[in-house]
Amino acid sequence: MSTLVQDAPVNADAKSQIVNDFNINVATANGSGSQTSNLVLIRALFEMGIPVTGKNFFPSNIQGLPTWYQMRLSKEGYFARRDGIEITVCMNPATVAEDMETTIPGGIVLYDDSLPIANHRKDITFFPMPVKALVKEADLPHSLKSYVANFVYVGVLAALLDIEMDEIKKALDWQFDGKEKPIAMNYNMATAGYDWAIANIENGQPYRVERMSGFNEGKILIDGNTAAGIGALAHGVQLMAWYPITPSSSVADAINTYAPQLRTDPDTGKATYAVIQAEDELAAIGMVIGAGWAGARAMTSTAGPGISLMAEFAGLSQFAEIPAVIWDIQRMGPSTGLPTRTCQSDIQSAYNLSHGDSRHPVLFPSSPEECFEMAGDAFDLAERLQTLVFVLSDLDLGMNLWTADPFDFPEKPMDRGKVLSEEDLNELKGQWGRFVDKDGDGIGYRTIPGNKHRSAAYFTRGTGHNEYAVYSERPDDWENNLDRLRRKFDTARKIAPQPEIFDNDKAEIGIISLGSIHPAVVEARDRMSAAGVETSYLRLRSLPISQSVIDFINKYGVLYIVENNYDGQLRGILQNEVPARAANMIQMSKCDGMPVSARWITEAITTHVE
C-alpha cells in the first residue's frame, strides 16, 4: 500500500494535482498543545523551500475554546491571508460541523474518528484518523496524551501531501531545542500517523507539496513582535517598561529572552538595560518618560486599551518634549473589543492621543524586517524630535509567522538628538534656553540630568512655559510654543521613514495602504493587473505625511485608501491633510477581525472601478 504515496506519486492524475498552492486549516481546542504540532508542520514546509505563512486564529481564553491555525502555501510567494480552505483538519468536537462546512468543494477533511460526525457532503473527501487508537498503542504518559495526539495529524498530512518526514524530525529538533525525550515521543506519534495513512489510505486526493527553491534560501521564519524585541535590543533600548496585554506581551517576552545574550556587559556581567513589568500601562509609560527625560532609550509595548490609559502621558511627552516610544500592537476595538483578533483601528487615536492639540509621529511597519528597523527609527526620531513616537503594528504582523531576511547588524549610527554636554555649556558660557529654536527646525536643545554644569538644570513641566522653560500664562508665549511645535512636526515629515511608492505608468488609479495589509495589496495588484486593471501603490510608512505622499495623492484621479478598520481612519487623516483632494479618496476599509485578503481588495476595487 505504501507504494501509492512514496514511490509512485506520478500515478495520480498529474493534471489534477495542486502543488504548493493551497490552505490548510487545523481546528483544535485552545490549550491542547496544537501550537507545537502546527509550528512543526509550518517549519517542515518552510525548510522544503515552500513559501508559507501561518496565522493563528485563537480565542481570548486559556483553555478549551476553539482555535484555528491556517497555513497558506503559495508557490508564487504570496503571504497574505487567502480566502478558502482546501484542507481541513478537525480535532475539535465543538467546531467540527462548522469546520467541515467551510471546506471548499473538492477539498479534503481529516478528522479524529472519535468526533461526532453528521456531515454528508459529497463534494469533499473525508479521511477519518484513528487518533485514540494510535495514541493508545503509543503508551504515552497520561498527562501528555492529549498534547502528543496532535502529532497524529502531522503524520497523516505528511503521508497525504508528501511532506518529508525528515523535515518533520528536524523541525521537532528545532522546536524542542534538541531535547531528546519530547522529540522522540512526538516523532514516534507522527510516524505512527504516517505509517497508518500509508497503509490504509488510497491517496487519490489532489493536494501535494514538492520541495522547491528560489524563495526560502537564507530566510527565517519569525513573528513581528520577536523582530521588534530584537530590534529594540539592537538599537539600544535601555528601559522596557510594560504591562501584559494581548497581543503585545510577546514584545516584552522577546526582550526578556534575548537581552541576556545580546546586552550583557562583557566586563561586569551586568545588564546594560532594564525590563520592568509595571503595575499598569500608566506606570509603564510614566517610567518610559522618566527614563527618556533622564537620557535613556526607553519604550513600552501595549495594545488599544493600553494607549487609552497612556493618553495623559502622551500629551506630556509631546508638550514637555521628552523622547518616548510606544509600540501599539493593534487589536479589535472599541473597548475591550476582540483581544485576539487583528485590525488597524488605532491610527487616529495614536496620531492624536491626549487632550489639547496633541499629535505624534506614527510609524507603520509591514514586515518583521521593518519591525526590526523601525525599532531603531523610532528611538532615533524620538530623541531627534524630543517627543513620543508610536510604532503601530498589529496582531497579524506581531504574532503570526512570516518569512523574512535575517536581521543585519545596524550600520547607521544612532541619532541621540540635540543634547548639550557640560563642555557645550562651557562654550556657551552657560547661556541657553531649553525651547529656543536656534536651528529653525522647531527643536530646542536639552540637557540630561546629571550634567555637572551649573547652568544645566531646567524645570520640566506640562504646564505653559516660555522658551526658557519658565512657567508662563502669556498668550504670546503659548502661541509661540505651539507654532514651534508645529514647525517641529513639519520637521518630522521630512525625517520620518518615507513611503514606498510603486508607480505604474499605465495606471490611472492609486492605492494607499499601510502595515500588515501590504502583502494583500501586492497580490491584489497582480491579480488586477492580470485582469487589465492597472494600479499604482503607495505604502505609507509614517505619519505625518511627507511631500511625496501629497504628490502621489495629487497625481491620481482616484485613490483607494485600503485599511483594516471600520471608519477609514487613514483616509480621514489624508483628507484632512490634503483637503483639496478629499473627494478623490475612496474609503476601502474592512474590519471583521481577519487579516485583509487580496481577494477582498481586488473585488472591492474592481467593483468600484466598474
Added chain:
Amino acid sequence: MATDVKKKPAKRAPKTNAIGLEKGEYRGRPSTLCKGCGHDSISARITNAVWERGLSMNQVIKMSGIGCSSKTPAYFLGESHGFNSVHGRMPSVTTGALVANRTLKAVGVSGDGDTASIGIGQFKHAVRRNLPMVYIVENNGVYGLTKGQFSATADQGQRLKYSGVNELPPLDICLEALAASATFVARSFAGDAKQIDALLQAALSHRGMAVIDIISPCVTFNNHDTSTKSYGWGKDNEIPIHELNYVPHYEEIEIDDYDDEIEVKMHDGSYLVLKKLDEDYDPTDKINAIQTLEEAHKAQKMLTGLFYVDESQPDTMELLNMVDEPLSSLPEERMRPTREALAAVMATF
C-alpha cells in the same frame, strides 16, 4: 592701602558646606504659594538638608506630580533638574529617571491628593519596589489648587466650608506604606524644623524609599483649630515618639549603651540616634509600628518620628542588576549587541 585693610576687622566668611557653597545658592525661584503655607517651610528644610549634606545640586533630581505641593520643586534647589509631571504619577516617572541614571538622588514631593487619592496605586507599587528616593508627602487633608475639596487623608466627620462633612475614614499614608512593605516610614509636622532636618538627613542615607508624611497646614482651606492638619492642632498635639539626631558617616559616633538611646545604622554608614521620650519605641519592629499608628489614630494623637526603618532590603536598582554607571552615559557601542551576538541569535531561527 594694604595696611588699612588689615586693620579692619575680618568680614565674617559666609558659612559654606562641604563643597564650598553657601546655603543661599541652593534656593529656587520665589514661591507662589499662600503666605504661611506649610509647604514653604518644608521647601526650606529640603534646601537645608541638601546643602548641609554637601550634595551638588546637579546630583539631585526634584520630582513631583500635580497640586500645590507638586509646584514646590520650582522653589528650592534652583540648579537641580526638576520634573513637575502628571497627577499621581510621580513614582513611575522617578522610576524611569533612576533607571536612566542610578547615581542621582531623587527627592520627590507629593501631596495627600497626589499620593493618597489619585496616586495611591503608583505610590504603593513604588514603595513595594523599594525605589531609592526620598518621598515627601506634604499632607494637609485638602485640595488647595481646586479650592478646598476633601482628600483621602481628611478626618472622618470633618467639616469644610464648601465641601460639607467628610463621611469617609482617612487613609493613613504611613500605614499604607507599611502595608506595602515600606523600609522607611516617618511622620513629621511642618512646624517642627529640627525633626524634619534629622529625618531628611536619614532619608537621604536610606537604602530604598524613605516615606516622610509631613502634616503641612493649608492656611487657606484647612487651618481651623479643630482640623488635625492645622498649625494650632499640630502645635498643641504633636507627640514626638523620640528625639532624632543624625550623625553623618564621616563623624565618629560613640556607641553608648544608654538605655534611652537607639542607634540605627544607615546603609551609607551614617547613624540615626533616637533618644527615647515618653514612649519606649523600637523603630525596627514593624508590628509595633502598625499598632502604634492604629492606636494613635484611634486616640486622635499626632505622633511624629521615625516609625519604621529597615536597611536590609535591596532597592529597585540593585534588583535590576544594571551596570554601575548611569545607563544614560553609556556610549553607543555599549548600547548594542556585538555583531557576533546578533548573528548568533539570528542563527537560531
